[in-house]
Amino acid sequence: MKKPNHDKLKQEFRGFYRVLILTCTIVAIFAVGLIYLLVDPDLSAFKNNGPDAEIVTVPVEEDDFDKIENGIHVRTGFVDAPGMMETVQNCTNCHSAKLVIQNRMNKERWKATIRWMQETQNLWDLGKNEDIIIDYLVTNYPPKKKGRREVLTDIDWYELKD
Template structure:
């Protein structure tokens, strides 16, 4: 009878120990999984996602030295109409690298509308064309402009 009791106690003790080890294993496993899925738990200095968004929004349409940084377009009247309508399908470089007169800017827009699914620009069209002509006109010719307001010397004998 005594032996039986001792045996029972031992079984209980081993059982309790195994349960403890198992519990410890579970806790460790969950901690590891948690840390793997949240690698920056310990980096408290990192700004929150919301802060990051605010910073990005502030810089999104930043102008530096008269240039809209995100697109490289010149800051001038109509800039945002161009940014919003002309940088969706291709890089703004395609715009800034081109220099055309009013007629050719309009026909480029018509061509994109007819063949590239460019939408009707509505009242923005005039704003956009004015912006393009003002800031991306045909490149100047190589020859210098005619001189004006020149003071002439009267030549003596």
């Protein structure tokens, strides 16, 4: 009885594997194209994009961009207080203002968080703005004393049925 040639089998398997990968890739590209065609049947994204193409802009009123209502910056939800604009300009470039607001920390923890962002998330050197931002956050969003756990409020109780 003749022994099977494992090297030849490996080569045949690699060839089959490559054909399978290529086929799957072509099918995936075709599917994406078909989905795009269903979403944009006129292919308007590819029309009139030359140098003479008309640019459509949506007007934004300057007053609305940094509007303050009832002491709250409407766009971000930050409290209107000294240091707010420095916080908006440096913090909301990378993440939502809600992420900042929900993380109530003391001065030391904010400094540690900023250092972590600088070391791992490519946050730039804040310079003199760092103290302004930290003071703003500690003053307007101090840590909440929760105790063992927060008190449950607005609970809609119900009875379990047997």
